[in-house]
Each structure stands twice: as C-alpha cells, then as structure tokens.
Amino acid sequence: MTLSMPPIPNLHAIAPEIIVLLTSLLVLLIDLIQLRGKKGGLAFLGAAGLALAGIFSYKLLQHPLATDIPGFAVDAYAQFFKIIFCLAGLMVIGISVRYLTLEGFSLGEYYSIILLAILGQMIMASGTHLLVIYVGLELMAISLYILAGFFKHHPKSNEAAVKYFLLGSFSSGIFLYGIMMAYGLTGSLDLSVIAGKVAGAELTGLLLLAVIMMGAGFAFKIAAVPFHFWTPDVYEGSPTSVTAFMSVGPKAAAFAALIRVFSSAFGTLRVEWTTLFICLSIATMVTGNLVALRQTNIKRMLAYSSIAHAGYLMVGFVAGGELGISSMLLYLRIYAFMNIGAFGVVILLNRVGGIGDRIDDFAGLSKVSRASAFVMLVFMLSLAGIPPTAGFAGKFYIFMAAVKNGYVWLAVIGVLNSAVSAYYYLRVIMRMYMVEPGDEPVLNVSTALSAILLIAVVGIIAIGIFPGFCLDLARTSVTSIL
Amino acid sequence: MPESYFPILLLLLIVGALASLILYLSRIIGPHEMTDAKAQPFESGIPAATPHHGSLSIRFYIIAMIFILFDIEVVFLYPWAVLFRRLGLFGFVEVVIFLGILTVGLAYAWRKGGLEWE
Numbered sequence: 001m002t003l004s005m006p007p008i009p010n011l012h013a014i015a016p017e018i019i020v021l022l023t024s025l026l027v028l029l030i031d032l033i034q035l036r037g038k039k040g041g042l043a044f045l046g047a048a049g050l051a052l053a054g055i056f057s058y059k060l061l062q063h064p065l066a067t068d069i070p071g072f073a074v075d076a077y078a079q080f081f082k083i084i085f086c087l088a089g090l091m092v093i094g095i096s097v098r099y100l101t102l103e104g105f106s107l108g109e110y111y112s113i114i115l116l117a118i119l120g121q122m123i124m125a126s127g128t129h130l131l132v133i134y135v136g137l138e139l140m141a142i143s144l145y146i147l148a149g150f151f152k153h154h155p156k157s158n159e160a161a162v163k164y165f166l167l168g169s170f171s172s173g174i175f176l177y178g179i180m181m182a183y184g185l186t187g188s189l190d191l192s193v194i195a196g197k198v199a200g201a202e203l204t205g206l207l208l209l210a211v212i213m214m215g216a217g218f219a220f221k222i223a224a225v226p227f228h229f230w231t232p233d234v235y236e237g238s239p240t241s242v243t244a245f246m247s248v249g250p251k252a253a254a255f256a257a258l259i260r261v262f263s264s265a266f267g268t269l270r271v272e273w274t275t276l277f278i279c280l281s282i283a284t285m286v287t288g289n290l291v292a293l294r295q296t297n298i299k300r301m302l303a304y305s306s307i308a309h310a311g312y313l314m315v316g317f318v319a320g321g322e323l324g325i326s327s328m329l330l331y332l333r334i335y336a337f338m339n340i341g342a343f344g345v346v347i348l349l350n351r352v353g354g355i356g357d358r359i360d361d362f363a364g365l366s367k368v369s370r371a372s373a374f375v376m377l378v379f380m381l382s383l384a385g386i387p388p389t390a391g392f393a394g395k396f397y398i399f400m401a402a403v404k405n406g407y408v409w410l411a412v413i414g415v416l417n418s419a420v421s422a423y424y425y426l427r428v429i430m431r432m433y434m435v436e437p438g439d440e441p442v443l444n445v446s447t448a449l450s451a452i453l454l455i456a457v458v459g460i461i462a463i464g465i466f467p468g469f470c471l472d473l474a475r476t477s478v479t480s481i482l
Numbered sequence: 483m484p485e486s487y488f489p490i491l492l493l494l495l496i497v498g499a500l501a502s503l504i505l506y507l508s509r510i511i512g513p514h515e516m517t518d519a520k521a522q523p524f525e526s527g528i529p530a531a532t533p534h535h536g537s538l539s540i541r542f543y544i545i546a547m548i549f550i551l552f553d554i555e556v557v558f559l560y561p562w563a564v565l566f567r568r569l570g571l572f573g574f575v576e577v578v579i580f581l582g583i584l585t586v587g588l589a590y591a592w593r594k595g596g597l598e599w600e
C-alpha cells in the first residue's frame with residue numbers, strides 16, 4: 001500500500017468555508033451558554049459570518065488561487081455561487097428574526113443549521129469529485145429537512161419535513177446510483193478523469209442511464225417537472241423564512257453542481273443530455289406556470305412560480321456556452337433578491353399560526369402600508385419579468401442566449417410562459433391596489449426585515465437598470481470552467 | 483468496460499435462482515399445521531410476558547443518536563491511530579478538528595438534557 005502524504009492545503013483558498021463552519025459552531029456554543037436569552041445577537045453573529053465569507057469569496061473571485069485540495073476547485077465559478085449563497089443566507093437571517101420570535105420558535109439552532117446548509121451548498125459549488133459533491137448535497141439536504149420541520153408543534157411543518165425527507169432521501173439514492181454507474185463504467189469519481197474516459201468510450205445504454213440518474217437527482221433538488229411533487233407541500237408547510245431559503249440556495253447549489261458535472265464530465269454527451277433537458281425545461285415551465293394560475297395560497301403560488309423559474313434557468317443551460325451559463329448565473333443572483341424579497345413581504349403579513357398566507361390577505365395592502373405594497377409590486381413585476389426590473393434583464397439574457405445558440409423555438413416557449421405567468425403575479429398586485437382591505441391586516445415590521453426588503457428592492461432596480469456589472473462578473477466566472 | 487461486470491450479473495442470477503429454489507422446496511416439502519404456539523410472536527423461545535405493542539420512550543432514540551456520534555468517532559479514530567506515524571502532524575490536526583466538531587455536538591446534546599434519564 002502506498003500512502004502519499006497530502007500536502008497542507010492553502011487555507012486562504014477555503015477561507016469562506018472555514019468562516020461559515022466556525023460561525024456555525026460558535027453560534028451553537030453561545031446558544032448553549034445562554035439557553036433562555038434573546039437570539040437576536042446570534043442572528044447578528046451568523047449574518048456577520050456570512051458577510052465576511054461573502055467578502056472573502058468576492059476577493060477570491062477577483063484573484064483566483066490555485067489550490068491543491070483534491071476534488072475541490074476554488075475557481076471564480078464556485079466563488080460566484082458562494083456569493084449568492086452568502087447573500088441569500090444573509091437575507092433569510094434578516095427576515096427570520098422577528099418571525100421566529102412571533103411564532104415562539106426563537107432558537108439559536110436555527111441560525112446554526114442555516115449556516116451548515118450554506119456550507120453544504122458551498123461544497124457542492126466547489127466539488128469536482130462526485131463524492132465531494134454528494135457530501136455537500138447531503139449536508140445541505142439534512143439541514144433543510146430539520147429546518148422544514150422547525151415549527152415542531154405545527155402539523156403542516158411536520159408533514160413538510162417528513163415529505164421532504166422521504167422524497168429527498170429517495171432522490172439522493174437515485175443520484176448515488178448514477179454515481180455508482182459512472183464509477184463502474186469509468187473507474188473514477190473525479191470529473192476530469194470521467195470526462196477523459198467518456199470521451200474515449202462509445203455511447204452505451206449504461207452510460208446514458210448514469211447520466212439520466214444523476215440528472216434526475218439534480219432535477220429533484222431544482223424542483224423540475226416531473227420531480228416537483230414535493231415542492232408545493234413542502235414550501236407551504238415549512239416556516240416561511242425557511243421556504244424563502246429553500247427556494248433560492250438549494251436551487252442555485254444544485255444548478256452549480258449540475259452545470260459543472262454535465263459540462264465537464266459528460267461534455268462529450270452534450271447532444272444526448274441537451275434533449276433530456278429540453279424536455280424537462282418545457283415540462284417545467286408549462287406545468288409550473290399553468291398550475292400557479294389556480295393557487296389561492298401565496299406560498300403555494302410562489303412554489304409553482306419557483307418551479308417555472310427552474311424551467312427558465314434550464315433554457316439557459318440548454319443554450320449552454322459562455323452566453324447561456326453566464327445568463328443563468330446572473331438570473332440566479334437576481335432570483336435570490338426577488339424571491340426572498342417576496343417571501344419577506346409574506347412574513348410581513350404573517351399572523352401567528354400560518355394565517356395570512358392567502359393571496360386574499362394581500363387585499364388593500366396599499367391602503368394599509370404604501371411602502372410594503374410598493375415593495376411587493378417591485379418583486380412581482382421582477383418575477384414576471386417586466387422592465388425596468390432585474391427580472392426582465394435576467395430573462396432577456398437567458399432567452400437571447402437561447403436564440404443565439406439556435407434554440408429560437410425554446411425561447412419562444414419561454415416568452416409565452418412568461419406572459420402566462422404575468423397573470424398570477426399581476427393578480428397579487430391587483431389585490432393590493434384595487435381591492436378594499438378586508439379585516440385590518442397587522443404588519444410585523446422590524447428593522448431587520450425592512451432593511452432586507454430595502455436591499456432587495458435596491459438590488460433589483462440597480463441590476464435591472466445596470467446589469468453590466470453583474471453580467472461581467474458572471475462572464476469572468478464562467479470562463480473559469482469552460 | 484461493462485463486459486467485465488458479467489460475473490456480477492451471473493452471481494445475481496445464481497443467488498436469485500438459489501433463493502427461489504430453497505423457498506419453493508420448503509413450501510412444497512415442509513408440513514403446514516398452524517398451532518397456538520406457532521401463532522405467538524417469537525422472542526427467543528420465551529413466552530411473551532407483556533403485550534408487544536406498547537409505546538417506547540423517545541429517550542431511546544436520543545440515546546441511539548448520541549451513540550452514533552461516538553460510533554462514527556471510533557470508526558475514524560482507529561484507522562488514524564494505526565497510521566498515526568505516517569500521517570504525522572497533518573493527520574493529527576485533522577483529527578483534532580474532527581473531534582472538535584463532534585465535541586460541539588456532544589456538548590449540545592448534554593446541555594439540552596439529552597443524557598438525562600429521570
């Protein structure tokens with residue numbers, strides 16, 4: 001047996017991960033010291049850790065470091081995603097604090113588990129070895145199962161956790177089967193080695209099966225049709241702040257790993273898996289948008305809307321190339337702002353015990369609070385993709401990439417779906433501005449929540465008017481993996 | 483490449499065939515007489531003292547989870563101990579980090595009363 005001593009890795013290259021892990025442990029330990037104390041300080045500590053990790057990621061994006069950690073890439077591509085995760089985590093912590101206190105579940109573990117889920121997402125974005133990606137995926141998934149059932153006295157929260165756990169572990173199993181097939185056929189789990197073997201070998205049914213199984217595993221995490229059945233129930237039952245987190249971070253992380261695995265390991269099978277993802281993308285857009293039309297619960301509506309958005313993102317993935325992938329990265333960044341923002345407004349209207357989740361509860365919001373109605377207006381317009389919001393810029397670049405790479409008809413389907421989606425987003429706006437308020441809604445305003453909503457609105461409008469900065473960042477990140 | 487997995491397929495077929503054969507044989511050869519004793523739940527040959535469908539304390543599950551904490555610790559510590567000299571300082575630091583994270587988990591369980599059994 002030969003045992004090569006692993007060299008001491010360059011710790012600066014994995015500084016974001018180290019910071020997130022240490023913050024998570026610190027939050028847990030401080031929480032143990034003052035069991036009954038207030039948890040606002042822990043939230044602040046967690047947010048500070050995420051901000052610091054995000055800054056380190058940004059520095060690493062600008063000046064990528066070579067690292068000798070096997071199976072772990074510290075390229076600009078991974079850093080771009082890590083910034084999205086940190087941003088999403090920061091915003092979710094901001095909208096959580098008062099919400100958890102009101103619901104009576106203000107616990108320090110919450111922030112610790114959110115940080116661990118983000119750590120898992122970071123590992124997924126950086127992994128270039130299938131097992132590293134899998135470990136990251138499980139760390140994220142197990143944290144999310146706990147968070148989904150965080151309101152342990154609410155039956156719906158329990159239902160969400162059990163459903164998510166059962167279906168999630170099943171999909172992890174399918175993903176593992178795909179990994180096993182790839183290993184059996186190529187003798188390696190390293191993406192670049194697999195790529196070399198796959199390029200030399202002829203296309204067999206087993207290889208295709210490996211690609212399909214891994215695709216199915218990822219499709220579950222990004223909630224693509226037909227692997228979406230868990231989404232509405234889990235999104236509706238989970239605490240709203242957790243739903244906001246689940247709809248952004250895991251989706252972005254799964255896309256990060258999906259893009260890396262499929263474009264590097266299975267790059268030579270592009271023609272085959274493109275067909276697969278065209279089918280998934282069309283099914284996802286159409287199902288998500290059509291079913292969202294009939295929803296009366298805002299969380300379920302946003303769940304179907306998030307399914308539809310996974311469909312738009314897959315259009316960018318199908319288009320591929322620097323243009324397609326960088327437009328996906330830009331869209332995921334924008335999506336973090338608008339989706340967490342929208343859930344933030346849902347939290348604003350939340351009344352204890354899961355009431356206030358109906359779309360009818362938005363009736364006459366503009367009369368009660370002009371500011372919150374305007375904020376929701378911006379998020380809804382952005383999700384619908386109406387200029388000058390960032391949602392328009394994101395969709396524009398995705399569909400343009402599809403057109404330029406010869407998928408004009410797919411872009412047409414995407415635009416038509418976008419038009420359908422405008423109906424249910426505008427319906428919320430209509431309720432807010434044109435309908436008289438019913439029973440007086442109570443707003444749970446807090447400084448942190450207002451700050452997050454302000455950041456989201458400013459982010460959406462700024463990226464909508466000047467998409468150049470973010471797009472350039474996305475383009476430089478993408479060149480590091482193509 | 484897939485051709486080299488032919489022996490595994492062969493093994494699967496043989497195992498499947500053998501298992502079905504044995505089950506089939508015991509079905510056609512063995513006697514089928516249901517007696518009172520046979521209808522009882524089997525517990526090491528001892529008659530059941532209490533009804534077997536009671537509820538269990540949730541503490542059993544917590545203890546089982548804490549056991550896994552130590553279990554995993556040991557699984558990783560043994561190989562490290564065997565290769566201690568070759569892994570050197572790097573291995574030592576890694577194990578200390580690993581133990582540190584597990585200790586936080588134990589501290590959490592302890593402080594939250596997971597080890598108490600009143």
